[in-house]
Amino acid sequence: MTNAEPVAPETNLPPLPATPPASPRLPGAPAAVPAPAPVPKPPPPAPAAAKPSGPSVGVAFARGSALLPSDADAAIKALADQRGDGRIIVVGYGEASTNDPAAQQKALQLALSRAQSIAGALAKAGVPADHIQIDAQASGSGAAARVIN
Numbered sequence: 001m002t003n004a005e006p007v008a009p010e011t012n013l014p015p016l017p018a019t020p021p022a023s024p025r026l027p028g029a030p031a032a033v034p035a036p037a038p039v040p041k042p043p044p045p046a047p048a049a050a051k052p053s054g055p056s057v058g059v060a061f062a063r064g065s066a067l068l069p070s071d072a073d074a075a076i077k078a079l080a081d082q083r084g085d086g087r088i089i090v091v092g093y094g095e096a097s098t099n100d101p102a103a104q105q106k107a108l109q110l111a112l113s114r115a116q117s118i119a120g121a122l123a124k125a126g127v128p129a130d131h132i133q134i135d136a137q138a139s140g141s142g143a144a145a146r147v148i149n
Contacts, residue, residue: 055078055079055082055146055147056079056144056145056146056147057072057075057076057078057079057144057145057146058142058143058144059072059075059076059114059118059142059143059144059145060141060142061114061141061142061143063095063141064095064110066092066110066113066114066116066117067117068117068118068120068121072118072121073121076118076121076122076125076145077121077125079122079145079147080122080125080126080127081125082147083127083131083147084147086131086147086148086149087131087132087133087147087148087149088122088127088131088132088133088145088146088147088148089132089133089134089135089145089146089148090115090118090119090122090132090133090134090135090143090144090145091111091115091134091135091136091137091143091144091145092110092111092112092113092114092115092116092117092118092134092135092136092137092143093111093114093136093137093138093139093140093141093142093143093144094106094107094108094109094110094111094112094114094136094137094138094139094140095107095110095139095140095141096108096138096139104138107138107139108136108137108138111136111137111138111140111143112134112136114136114142114143115134115135115136115143116134117143118143118145119132119134122145
């Protein structure tokens, strides 16, 4: 190692300006930077989901069938009688065992048929059609109905 002397910084550099340079003026470009867009107001909260307010009924269907079991009639009639002026939501489940699109489609058809079977029994028990909402889900088994506000 050699005994090196410290090197002095170059002193012939130009001085730094006190402010940044002016923005370049390009043809067709705005002369000034536009103000940022105002932040939009957040969307209003979503309406509250209907909450169960009354009884519910579960229906166990035979595997692969949408035929309403005879032992479900009394429970469906009781649900119809207890609904007051509430609506009833019916969800059918289709027993999907895979994520294969063809199997999912078949399961949704079964689920919808099950929900429609229960909706038909509710209508027969005196529930107006416009007070029955049906839904279908590929996975799960059987069906369920519940009173909602």
